[in-house]
Each structure stands twice: as structure tokens, then as C-alpha cells.
Amino acid sequence: MTKLIIKIDVDTEKGTRIGIPHLLRIFKNLDIKATFLLSLGPDHTGRTIFRIFRKGFLKKASRTNAIQIYGIKTLMNGLLIPGPHIGRRHGDVMRRIQDEGHEVGIHCYDHIRWQDHLHRMSFDEVKEEFLKSYDMFHRIFGRTAKAIGSAGWQTNEHSLWCYDHYNFLYSSDTRGSAPFFPQIGHSTFKTLQIPTNLPTLDEVLGRVSSVDHYYDDLMSKQTINVMTVHTELEGMFYVDWFEKFLYRHKGQGVQFLTLENLAKNLLQNPQDIPVRQVVQKEIEGRSGTVAAPKINEMT
Ligand SMILES: [Zn+2]
Secondary structure (H helix, E strand, C coil), rough: CCCEEEEEEEECCCHHHHHHHHHHHHHHCCCCCCCEEECCCEHHHHHHHHHCCCCCHHHHHCCCCCCHHHHHHHHEEEECCCEEEEEHHHHHHHHHHHHHEEEEEEEECCCCHHHHHHHCCHHHHHHHHHHHHHHHHHHCCCCCCCCCCCCCCCCCCHHHHHHHCCCCCCCCCCCCCCCCCEECCCCCCCEEECCEEECCCHHCCCCCCHHHHHHHHHCCCHHHHHEEEEHHHHHCCHHHHHHHHHHHHHHHHHHEEEEEHHHHHHHCCHHHHEEEEEEEECCCCCCCCEECCCCCCCC
């Protein structure tokens, strides 16, 4: 039976305020449980303007129609107006996710800072940025976070150290086929790594003739699929498409589970989980690079 894990990256204040309630309603109607990963600090989306200088960004921004999706105001956050603090403003909607039976975890504190600057940050800077999200999560939920999936699939030896040190059940920072224990250089880390194996909607749009057929084909090739969606896209601009997508797969008998369900299941037999070296790779339809296992295997 095909299994599908929906991992929701919540990137912005608008996505938190509007996208989360949309998705909660759809999941409730279809009796689906999912994993929500939250941005807990300031929304500095406007600072993505500096990515214009990066190869491939303009092509992607125009293909996915960034202004229409995110809206002018979101794109200005942190640039001309101070970025709203998502965690301090939206604890209520965040707690609602958990109250409705979904899994909640950390995406990041400041998305733009993590995604664009992680590899230039010192160990102390990474730990400090991580701890801000860890503390804010605790303040909102009254418990420690056990799940994390980093912003922009950016991770390195400093962030992996944090996950080990703060006893996370798993992290989902990479793009690849199957779960593994990460290794960087000679350091092996004990926190299970669960990659996203399906491409994201914004990577697929405009590149394939039928988005639905494309996903169906990919999902038929692997038993367990992890799909990363975004509150700003599947929860807002493409919410109708996403609802139909879920409805169709639910009708076809696809089993939905959370990353936590999968992690607990796999960790019953840790000796069966391979160790993989983590490197940076380019992904079709995405500008910049993301973390990925050097050797990518199908299960
Ligand atoms: Zn994100």
C-alpha cells in the first residue's frame, strides 16, 4: 500500500495566519494527519530580494509567480517594514494544529537567515539561532520539540550536532529517497534523517504537462513518500488543487501518516538504517543547492 507523509513547511506570517487554518479544515474533512513545521521568529521574507543575484532565481520567481503567491506586503516584510514576529503573534493557531491531532515541529527561527546564511555561520551562531526556535517552541507548546526540518533544506555539522544534543526523534532536512543516519566528514550523527523524496509543487509547475500524472507516477515507484508542501502555496494559492489531490489519493486507498509515525517505526530497528554522507546538491526547478545524501538509493 502506498503511504504518503505530508510535511508542511510554514514559512511566513501570512502562511501561518491564513494557510494553516485552510489546511486544518481540509485535513479534518478528509481525516488526514500531517506534520507541520513552524517558522517561529520574525518574517523577513522581503530579504529574499537579495536572491535576485543568485543564478536561476529570477527564472523560478517568474515561473511560480512569486508576487501573486506571496503578495507585495509579504515580500516587503523585513525589507522596508519590520518583519512581524510569527511565534509571538500566532501561538493560538499553532496550538490548534496539535489540538487537532497533527504533529508539530520546528522549521526555523528566521527562515531567510537560516536558508541564505547557514553555511557562513559559526558553530555558536548556528546554535544560538537554533536555540531561539527551540525556546520559542517550548514557550508556545509547554514542552520540548522532538521534530525538526530545516528551512530551505539547509543543514550542516553544526545543526546536526544541535539535533543530537537536544535529543530530537528525527530531522527532515534533506532531499533523497530513503531515511538514513547522516555523516559529514568523519562525524556520524545519531538523529535519524528523513528526506523529502517527492519534488515540491513549485519545482514541478511549468515544467511538466500534467502535475497530477507526474506525482502519480513518482508515488507508484516508492512505498513511502514524503511530500513537502508550503502553507503559502498548497494552503493558499493552490489550495483547491491540493484539496483535490488529497481527496483523489485518499479515495485510491493511499495511507497518510506523519513523520513521527515513520520515525518511531524505523527506529525499532536502527541497525537496518544506513549511514549516508550529506552533501549539497542542485535540484531541478530550484535555485541554489540543498542538502542531500551523496549516494541516493531507492527503497
Ligand atoms: Zn521553508
